[in-house]
Amino acid sequence: xxKYYKLVDLDCANCAAKMETNIKKIKGVKDxxxxxxxxxxxxxxxxxxxxxxxKEVIRVCHxxxxxxxxxxx
Amino acid sequence: MTKKQKKMLKRIILSLCxxxxxxxxxxxxxxxxILYLIVYLIISYDVIKxxxxxIKNKEPFDETLLMTIATVGAFLSGEYAEGTAVMLFYxxxxxxxxxxxxxxxxxxxxxMDIRPDYAWLEKDGELIxxxxxxxxxxxIIVVKPGEKIPLDGKVIKGESVINTSALTxxxxxxxxxxxxxxxSGCVNISGLIHINVEKEFSESTVSKILELVENSSVKxxxxxxxxxxxxxxxxxxxxxxxxxxxxxxxxxxxNFSQWVSRALIFLVVSCPCAIVISVPLTFFGGIGSxxxxxxxxxxxxxxxxxxxxxxxVFDKTGTITEGIFKVNTIKSIDCTEEELIKTAAEAEAFVExxxxxxxxDKYGKKIDLNLITDTKNIxxxxxxxxxxxxxxxxxxxxxxxxxxxxPQTTENGSTAVHVCKNKKYMGYILISDSIKPNAExxxxxxxxxxxxxxxxxxxxxxENAVAVAQKVGIDEVHYGLLxxxxxxxxxxxxxxxxxxxxxxxxxxxxxxxxxxxxADIGIAMGGLGSDAAIEAADIVIMDDNISKIPxxxxxxxxxxxxxxxxxxxxxxxxxxxxxxxxxGLSNMWEAVFADVGVSVIAILNACRMIRK
Numbered sequence: 114x115x116k117y118y119k120l121v122d123l124d125c126a127n128c129a130a131k132m133e134t135n136i137k138k139i140k141g142v143k144d145x146x147x148x149x150x151x152x153x154x155x156x157x158x159x160x161x162x163x164x165x166x167x168k169e170v171i172r173v174c175h176x177x178x179x180x181x182x183x184x185x186x
Numbered sequence: 187m188t189k190k191q192k193k194m195l196k197r198i199i200l201s202l203c204x205x206x207x208x209x210x211x212x213x214x215x216x217x218x219x220i221l222y223l224i225v226y227l228i229i230s231y232d233v234i235k236x237x238x239x240x241i242k243n244k245e246p247f248d249e250t251l252l253m254t255i256a257t258v259g260a261f262l263s264g265e266y267a268e269g270t271a272v273m274l275f276y277x278x279x280x281x282x283x284x285x286x287x288x289x290x291x292x293x294x295x296x297x298m299d300i301r302p303d304y305a306w307l308e309k310d311g312e313l314i315x316x317x318x319x320x321x322x323x324x325x326i327i328v329v330k331p332g333e334k335i336p337l338d339g340k341v342i343k344g345e346s347v348i349n350t351s352a353l354t355x356x357x358x359x360x361x362x363x364x365x366x367x368x369x370s371g372c373v374n375i376s377g378l379i380h381i382n383v384e385k386e387f388s389e390s391t392v393s394k395i396l397e398l399v400e401n402s403s404v405k406x407x408x409x410x411x412x413x414x415x416x417x418x419x420x421x422x423x424x425x426x427x428x429x430x431x432x433x434x435x436x437x438x439x440x441n442f443s444q445w446v447s448r449a450l451i452f453l454v455v456s457c458p459c460a461i462v463i464s465v466p467l468t469f470f471g472g473i474g475s476x477x478x479x480x481x482x483x484x485x486x487x488x489x490x491x492x493x494x495x496x497x498x499v500f501d502k503t504g505t506i507t508e509g510i511f512k513v514n515t516i517k518s519i520d521c522t523e524e525e526l527i528k529t530a531a532e533a534e535a536f537v538e539x540x541x542x543x544x545x546x547d548k549y550g551k552k553i554d555l556n557l558i559t560d561t562k563n564i565x566x567x568x569x570x571x572x573x574x575x576x577x578x579x580x581x582x583x584x585x586x587x588x589x590x591x592x593p594q595t596t597e598n599g600s601t602a603v604h605v606c607k608n609k610k611y612m613g614y615i616l617i618s619d620s621i622k623p624n625a626e627x628x629x630x631x632x633x634x635x636x637x638x639x640x641x642x643x644x645x646x647x648x649e650n651a652v653a654v655a656q657k658v659g660i661d662e663v664h665y666g667l668l669x670x671x672x673x674x675x676x677x678x679x680x681x682x683x684x685x686x687x688x689x690x691x692x693x694x695x696x697x698x699x700x701x702x703x704x705a706d707i708g709i710a711m712g713g714l715g716s717d718a719a720i721e722a723a724d725i726v727i728m729d730d731n732i733s734k735i736p737x738x739x740x741x742x743x744x745x746x747x748x749x750x751x752x753x754x755x756x757x758x759x760x761x762x763x764x765x766x767x768x769x770g771l772s773n774m775w776e777a778v779f780a781d782v783g784v785s786v787i788a789i790l791n792a793c794r795m796i797r798k
Contacts, residue, residue, distance in 0.1 A: 130418075
């Protein structure tokens with residue numbers, strides 16, 4: 114399943130790159146891309162475990178930039 | 187400015203004032219140092235905090251670490267004013283960056299200023315201002331003159347002129363009246379119209395386009411991925427060099443503190459921020475300025491590809507030609523003209539092809555669908571239908587020959603539909619489609635902008651196809667093709683082009699989805715209102731203006747150029763200053779310029795892409 118999320122307060126381009134690298138390392142993630150300019154995250158991951166993967170993604174992003182929020186709706 | 191940026195600006199102004207004030211204070215060195223330290227902490231606490239977070243995450247190497255080490259190092263070696271100033275300039279640079287990024291985000295969203303804020307919902311004769319998200323399918327909405335049409339639907343009352351320029355970049359007013367379909371994002375110009383909503387907001391054209399544009403920068407160009415990787419290698423490498431510079435030379439040459447201060451300059455110069463931010467900004471601007479012209483590019487990678495396009499393969503109908511077919515000759519043999527056109531229209535009653543539509547339009551009367559049983563559509567050939575018990579075949583000459591009937595030869599430049607009744611020849615109908623007025627000029631422009639091969643693929647007859655290709659100046663033409671042949675030919679062209687070059691296929695997105703997705707770049711024309719085209723293509727041209735293709739190539743080339751300029755400029759300035767500082771020929775101030783100054787210039791350069 115491929116989903117797009119909005120990122121709020123993603124302030125640094127380098128952090129976006131780090132998030133992307135770290136999200137790609139999460140088990141079950143097929144592809145991920147973080148656009149600093151559009152403040153968006155594309156996540157392509159296993160359907161079965163999607164909710165858990167999203168939780169892990171949120172954790173990883175917080176670790177890189179604590180102020181950054183992922184909008185889940 | 188956002189709240190955060192305003193807060194940052196206040197911090198910078200406060201620190202600048204304090205920094206200047208310290209120069210006038212006459213006091214002991216210790217007090218002076220404490221004062222500098224206070225200013226330093228005011229301006230740098232978030233940078234230091236971030237560098238600690240990175241260390242905790244075991245990913246310490248980025249600009250915050252470089253700045254922290256460099257400034258703390260400056261303090262330790264007694265250069266209090268320099269240490270504070272470097273951090274101040276760094277923060278000014280950062281603020282400038284963040285404002286530039288915010289601005290370009292805003293200017294791009296205003297380019298795509300098509301999101302409707304409200305809809306007038308008609309309920310019990312009253313108009314209620316409603317959020318477009320809350321409107322349901324089947325609701326009746328009213329659009330006043332001057333307002334945006336918020337949702338896709340059909341006009342049920344009133345008439346007006348609407349403007350599609352926000353979507354297509356081209357201001358061509360369109361008349362609408364009862365029964366016309368209208369698309370969200372267009373502006374209603376003259377009259378009050380009532381619309382029966384056919385799609386909910388999330389499914390409407392506006393939402394789809396906005397989503398596409400917003401998501402496009404997620405697909406990154408090569409240059410963008412390059413700088414991400416570059417930054418990952420570069421920062422640790424520079425830190426290592428700085429450490430080496432601080433330790434090794436003094437072992438042989440002595441003067442430890444001098445080498446440490448050179449190493450610190452090294453760190454200040456080395457921040458990769460200028461490139462890390464300016465390259466994505468350029469691509470973002472490129473995609474934005476294309477969307478302003480009604481060209482939706484689905485990712486930075488397609489900007490890359492478009493700048494390297496070498497071969498363009500065109501579909502004919504609707505791409506090179508208008509795609510509007512008209513019957514111009516009816517030649518009946520052994521029956522009346524009326525009978526011939528009626529039979530042809532009935533046989534093609536269920537076929538959704540422009541040619542079939544032209545036949546039905548020409549016949550003009552209502553077709554009794556009950557009479558037609560058993561229709562079979564033979565793609566790229568024709569149809570067979572059972573009407574009133576008779577077997578009717580209608581199609582091209584190739585098809586008629588397979589039935590063992592000899593069709594009459596027809597003149598060039600038109601498409602012929604031959605009709606047989608129970609395998610007996612009834613005659614033919616000629617249908618023609620005019621070439622788009624700017625097709626010839628466009629092909630010339632494409633050739634001037636580095637496209638070496640052009641080809642046209644069509645299901646149409648040889649004479650017709652060759653005539654069109656010659657008229658517009660397309661190099662190669664393949665005719666009489668079935669959809670799968672188009673795939674085969676495109677594959678051949680893909681194999682033939684130089685490895686580092688790209689192939690684009692241009693079609694209307696209706697019948698050519700497989701080819702669109704197979705080509706390096708699939709370009710769909712006339713995307714407005716066609717979900718299939720928007721879905722299948724990599725680049726969508728909202729109207730059917732073929733001259734937008736050389737325009738995208740121009741935008742793509744300019745984007746790549748600016749990105750390259752920035753990469754080369756930033757890296758070379760930094761290398762020069764790095765070398766100078768290694769030999770002790772540059773000071774902290776030059777280092778700050780090499781960092782902040784280069785960032786500012788690179789960002790301003792990138793902004794050129796957005797203005798246009």
